[in-house]
Amino acid sequence: MPKVWIEKLLDEPELYLLRIDDDQVKYFEATWDIPEGITYNAYLMKSDNVVVLFDAWKKDYADKFLEALSSIVDPKDITHIIVHHTEPDHSGALPKVLEANGYKAKIIGTAFAKRLLESLHGIKENVRAVKDGEELKIGNRTLKFIALPWLHWPDTMITYLVEDKIIFSCDAWGGYSIPERVDDSDEGVVERYLPHVTKYIVTVIGHYRKYLLENAEKIKNLGIVDDVKMILPGHGLIWHKNPQKILQHYANVGLGASKKGKILVIYDSMYGFVERSVEIAVDELKKLGFEPVVYRFTDKEALAVSDILGDVPDSEALIIGASTYEANVHPRIRHTLYELLDKANYEKPVLVLGTFGWAGVAGREIEALLKKSKFDHVGTIEVKGRTTDEDEAKIREEVRELAKRLGR
Numbered sequence: 001m002p003k004v005w006i007e008k009l010l011d012e013p014e015l016y017l018l019r020i021d022d023d024q025v026k027y028f029e030a031t032w033d034i035p036e037g038i039t040y041n042a043y044l045m046k047s048d049n050v051v052v053l054f055d056a057w058k059k060d061y062a063d064k065f066l067e068a069l070s071s072i073v074d075p076k077d078i079t080h081i082i083v084h085h086t087e088p089d090h091s092g093a094l095p096k097v098l099e100a101n102g103y104k105a106k107i108i109g110t111a112f113a114k115r116l117l118e119s120l121h122g123i124k125e126n127v128r129a130v131k132d133g134e135e136l137k138i139g140n141r142t143l144k145f146i147a148l149p150w151l152h153w154p155d156t157m158i159t160y161l162v163e164d165k166i167i168f169s170c171d172a173w174g175g176y177s178i179p180e181r182v183d184d185s186d187e188g189v190v191e192r193y194l195p196h197v198t199k200y201i202v203t204v205i206g207h208y209r210k211y212l213l214e215n216a217e218k219i220k221n222l223g224i225v226d227d228v229k230m231i232l233p234g235h236g237l238i239w240h241k242n243p244q245k246i247l248q249h250y251a252n253v254g255l256g257a258s259k260k261g262k263i264l265v266i267y268d269s270m271y272g273f274v275e276r277s278v279e280i281a282v283d284e285l286k287k288l289g290f291e292p293v294v295y296r297f298t299d300k301e302a303l304a305v306s307d308i309l310g311d312v313p314d315s316e317a318l319i320i321g322a323s324t325y326e327a328n329v330h331p332r333i334r335h336t337l338y339e340l341l342d343k344a345n346y347e348k349p350v351l352v353l354g355t356f357g358w359a360g361v362a363g364r365e366i367e368a369l370l371k372k373s374k375f376d377h378v379g380t381i382e383v384k385g386r387t388t389d390e391d392e393a394k395i396r397e398e399v400r401e402l403a404k405r406l407g408r
């Protein structure tokens, strides 16, 4: 049962978090396995006769959202609605809010958001498009709107509350899971949360990694992050105690900053043949002092691609093992590779281990795909049938070559 949180964050301006813990969702965007769930965070500010709503929740929870809102304010009294991003996990409840509001509130978003509000929800009255960098005095506060295109859609902007140094950031600096706190006051909660942030960044924003880096630079140059007091995202924890921590985490994921020794190993094995090659590689990695993190697809296991993707950014290198299957790469690895190259295309070394029965294709195909990507292809070893002593020697040698690329 989704839990609703209504938390007062500040007295002046009177600022509230409205958060719902979506423990019903299984596949975010109907794709990404998130057994850890996700939260939708909206915010409400009351100050000097204005009532400003920042975003909303998913349509499924529109009634609960109205109920939560109504416990703080009469929806008719909402004067402004800031739409940072129109993806329906944040905008789905807006039609019901507007109905309860009597369509009086001024709606503010980018020009792109204005178009999407009409096409997604039929909302076209009272919508004002603001420009990148535009400031608006609302009550006794100044709201500065900053476009962050492709974080996560082209419509996206954030709001900087100038007098209070608060950033309302929607998707940016958010993450998956349902943290047991609303903010970053507990170090343990933060440490458990951050891996879910990495998984969220790669799966949701990874395709736009270039813009993640560009927008981080843009925000830095605007000079609003050095002394920011609070970051209020649309998903996950609020950053109050240490906003720099989430900014740094996003920067690390964007750059692919690696954890020393971590090697990501992904393979399929239908009958144990690929597995034997991988076991040899893993053994050699361990002898060299590495810590392999292994994901396998077998007749008993199929781990989530979303989790695999979340382990790419801080890995030093990857090893991919694949069977040849109908003159192609095994379907599980084919799908994983498609997502890997699209969402987590990092400049990291990769070693390929292929196994085949009568014609070797998987290794060659993967090698060709890697050569068109940002990954650094170290080598490919194709094994026919069972792994022989000669194959074993080659695998160990290639793992040592991989280690050399990493300066070991």
Ligand code: FEO
Pocket: 085, 087, 089, 090, 152, 153, 171, 234, 235
């Ligand atoms: Fe949380 Fe792109 O929506």
